Amino acid sequence: MHLTVKILNGEECTLAASPSSLVSDVKEQVQALMSIPVADQKLLFKGKALMDAKPLREYGVEDSCKITLVIKKSVLKSTEASLPTTSPQKIWHSQPESPVWEKMRVFLRRHFRESDIEAVLNAFREEFERNLSSLSLDDIERFAMTKLRVV
Incomplete structure (x- = not known):
């Protein structure tokens, strides 16, 4: 059977596999075709x-199916490492304060000393950014769908 493996950025490849092929075998083919290390691949089928x-048949993968490939952070981090970086505090203080962070600062004033507010706010921002950057497209899509159903 022929499968299409598609990366979220739009790039894709077609490969041959049998229903008894292991997922690890598919990853090895992807590595050979797309030069993405097996350790950095996460394959998804129907979310x-x-x-x-496990063999592909256990997931219901059949001929002409499309499998989504998510590249794990270690590959992306090496790309980002080559870019010039600025500390998060410098970025946040060089940009105008968003209404969300202003409201957060007002909230923190009720619970912390003035001298601790900036430290708590910066730690919260770093954690927020870290969590936001780790969301997959599937996570964002699930979140959006729950919000769309409410409307």
């Missing part, structure tokens, strides 16, 4: 992460 040791 479900595929386990390396």
Whole structure:
């Protein structure tokens, strides 16, 4: 059977596999075709992460199916490492304060000393940014769908 493996950025490849092929075998083919290390690949089919040791048939993968490839952070971080960086505090203080962070500062004033507010706010921002950057497209889509159903 032929499968299409698609990266979220739009790049894709087609490969051959059998229903008894292990997910790890598919990852090895992707590595050969797209030069993405097996350790940095996460394969998804119908929104479900595929386990390396399981055969494709256990997930219902058939001929002409499309599998989504998510590249894990270690590959992306090496790309980002080559870019010039600025500390988060410098970025936040060089840009105008957003209404969200102003409201957060007002809230923190009720619970912390004035001398501690900036430290708590900066720690919260760093955690927020870290969590936001770790969201996958599937996470964002699920979140959006729950909000769309409410309307």
